[in-house]
Amino acid sequence: MKRAFDRSEYQRRLDALQARMAELGYDAMLITAPENTYYLSGYLTKAVFTFQFILVERAGQPFLFTRQMEIANAERASRDGLIASFAVYQDDEDPLEAAAKTLTKRLAPGSTVGIELASWTMPAAKARFLAEACDRLAWKDASAIVDRMRLVKSPAELKIMREASRLTGLIADKAVAATKAGRTENDITKAVMVEMLESGSEYPGSWPNILAGERTGLIHAAWENEPIAMDDHVMFEVTGVTHRYHAPCLRTIMIGKPRDEIRRAAEVVSKAHAAAVKAIAPGRPMSVINEAAQAVLSQYALNCRFAKRSGYTFGIGFPPSWGAQWQIGLNSVIAEPLAVGMTFHVVLVGHFPDGRAIGFGETVALLDSGPESWTRGGFFDAP
Numbered sequence: 001m002k003r004a005f006d007r008s009e010y011q012r013r014l015d016a017l018q019a020r021m022a023e024l025g026y027d028a029m030l031i032t033a034p035e036n037t038y039y040l041s042g043y044l045t046k047a048v049f050t051f052q053f054i055l056v057e058r059a060g061q062p063f064l065f066t067r068q069m070e071i072a073n074a075e076r077a078s079r080d081g082l083i084a085s086f087a088v089y090q091d092d093e094d095p096l097e098a099a100a101k102t103l104t105k106r107l108a109p110g111s112t113v114g115i116e117l118a119s120w121t122m123p124a125a126k127a128r129f130l131a132e133a134c135d136r137l138a139w140k141d142a143s144a145i146v147d148r149m150r151l152v153k154s155p156a157e158l159k160i161m162r163e164a165s166r167l168t169g170l171i172a173d174k175a176v177a178a179t180k181a182g183r184t185e186n187d188i189t190k191a192v193m194v195e196m197l198e199s200g201s202e203y204p205g206s207w208p209n210i211l212a213g214e215r216t217g218l219i220h221a222a223w224e225n226e227p228i229a230m231d232d233h234v235m236f237e238v239t240g241v242t243h244r245y246h247a248p249c250l251r252t253i254m255i256g257k258p259r260d261e262i263r264r265a266a267e268v269v270s271k272a273h274a275a276a277v278k279a280i281a282p283g284r285p286m287s288v289i290n291e292a293a294q295a296v297l298s299q300y301a302l303n304c305r306f307a308k309r310s311g312y313t314f315g316i317g318f319p320p321s322w323g324a325q326w327q328i329g330l331n332s333v334i335a336e337p338l339a340v341g342m343t344f345h346v347v348l349v350g351h352f353p354d355g356r357a358i359g360f361g362e363t364v365a366l367l368d369s370g371p372e373s374w375t376r377g378g379f380f381d382a383p
Contacts, residue, residue, distance in 0.1 A: 167240025
């Protein structure tokens with residue numbers, strides 16, 4: 001598989017991190033989050049459940065520590081010059097003991113080391129073991145440093161996300177075409193999976209959410225072969241994936257004549273979503289996105305409930321989520337400033353008392369020209 005970016009792109013990212021480390025007084029950073037490992041080094045494996053990390057020091061290329069089973073990946077990254085060197089542990093070794101020995105050899109006593117304590121790949125027991133085994137190092141929580149760097153996408157990243165968005169459109173259109181009364185959730189899923197493969201998409205960080213009728217309110221559930229009834233609706237959330245970059249959309253499909261309150265809510269949600277996208281502008285706090293959506297929703301007496309956030313930041317994704325670990329939820333208290341190059345899944349979901357739900361979500365990029373929707377979400381009538 002061809003690398004997503006040339007070496008200059010990876011070097012730019014590494015230089016930015018090392019400059020930030022110098023500001024913070026870090027001598028090294030131990031990075032385990034797969035999104036961040038991939039972002040900095042291009043090191044790619046589906047085995048994100050394996051204990052592995054890259055070690056970034058103040059100067060030079062990253063050092064990779066991984067399982068012996070991944071040695072071909074490690075050798076490839078080394079040949080490409082994206083890591084300086086690597087070490088592997090065998091399956092009859094304790095990964096943490098091997099890691100502690102490696103870190104003790106590489107880092108001078110008294111070194112200040114950042115560690116991603118909030119990562120699911122660095123649970124408390126592992127972090128505690130490393131801190132105790134390497135007690136001559138000064139450990140600092142550096143959970144969100146790389147993730148915040150990834151908020152603003154480079155032109156090369158945006159180009160890849162545009163391609164992922166194109167794939168999303170193909171996948172979502174096939175899902176709409178497969179949505180008919182008398183079919184099932186599994187029929188839609190089959191259409192999604194086939195198009196995902198035929199379009200050239202990679203596997204997503206999470207399964208497609210495909211829900212019919214009373215199950216639509218479950219939001220993040222997978223398909224269960226639920227039949228599609230006339231005068232009901234289906235909701236699905238899908239994404240294309242290119243070089244691990246995602247671009248989701250959420251569509252609600254009306255079959256026949258769903259009840260009036262669903263149609264009415266769909267009209268209002270469409271207006272609220274448009275207002276949320278329009279509010280995205282450089283320098284404004286991210287909170288304006290949700291505030292704009294809520295301002296529209298509050299004008300109508302709808303018989304459904306809405307979450308107090310209107311989406312999240314995203315880009316690179318690995319299982320178990322395409323939204324990454326430290327995504328920023330677009331609620332009304334987040335003060336992070338918007339900047340050109342940021343990408344969002346702007347998504348609104350309304351729940352009805354009977355358990356059903358409707359939703360509208362699109363991938364939106366903030367460009368010099370303003371916000372652009374790159375995927376087509378919203379409300380559709382079944383063919």
